Structures are given as structure tokens and as C-alpha cells.
Amino acid sequence: MSAVAALYNVPGTTSEFQQWAFVNQAHHRDINRVIFQLTGTQLTEYILDPLDPDDAGVWLYQHQLAHQDMDAILGIDGFNLIDVDFSDPNNLAGWIYLHSSEHLQAANILGIG
Numbered sequence: 001m002s003a004v005a006a007l008y009n010v011p012g013t014t015s016e017f018q019q020w021a022f023v024n025q026a027h028h029r030d031i032n033r034v035i036f037q038l039t040g041t042q043l044t045e046y047i048l049d050p051l052d053p054d055d056a057g058v059w060l061y062q063h064q065l066a067h068q069d070m071d072a073i074l075g076i077d078g079f080n081l082i083d084v085d086f087s088d089p090n091n092l093a094g095w096i097y098l099h100s101s102e103h104l105q106a107a108n109i110l111g112i113g
Contacts, residue, residue: 035055
């Protein structure tokens with residue numbers, strides 16, 4: 001299982017974005033797997049790795065859908081995760097916090113890391 005704590009890291013380099021996207025994808029897979037084990041509901045698995053922060057339109061849309069699916073099943077009040085400027089460190093840091101807080105809520109509900 002992936003670690004939620006790594007999702008709180010704010011990427012600043014290409015390598016860090018690649019690492020973050022990998023961890024994010026892994027955590028979404030963990031969430032989907034446990035939801036299926038507990039409820040029998042199979043959520044759509046979107047391709048969330050790799051992430052190109054310079055061309056993230058489709059990624060942002062599919063990532064938002066993944067969160068909406070997860071949030072609906074788990075009763076989480078989610079956030080708008082489509083609006084982010086990956087080139088603005090302050091905007092990115094706020095987005096990372098909101099995004100990671102949804103993952104933390106899901107992990108706590110499902111009892112995963």
C-alpha cells in the first residue's frame with residue numbers, strides 16, 4: 001500500500017512531479033481495491049501516472065472524476081481539483097493540501113495508509 005504522507009509533498013521539479021504522480025496513482029488503486037473488497041463496487045481506474053504539469057487538461061479532468069467516484073462512495077465532501085496552476089508554487093501548495101486531505105479522509109475511512 002502507498003503512503004498518504006507522500007501526497008503532501010509539494011513537487012517542484014520534473015522528478016518530484018513524477019514521484020508524486022506515481023504515489024497518487026498507487027493510492028487511488030489502493031482505495032479502489034479496498035472499496036471493491038468492502039462493497040463489491042468497482043470504480044473506474046483512470047490513468048493518473050504519468051502527469052505532465054505543462055499539459056494536464058485531460059489528467060485534471062480524469063483525476064477529478066476519480067475523486068468524485070471515491071467521494072460519493074465514502075461520503076466525503078470533495079473539492080474542485082480541476083483548477084490549479086502547477087507553475088505557481090503557492091497555488092500548487094494549496095491544491096496539494098486539499099487533494100491530500102481527501103486522500104487522508106479516504107484512508108481513514110478504509111483503514112489504509
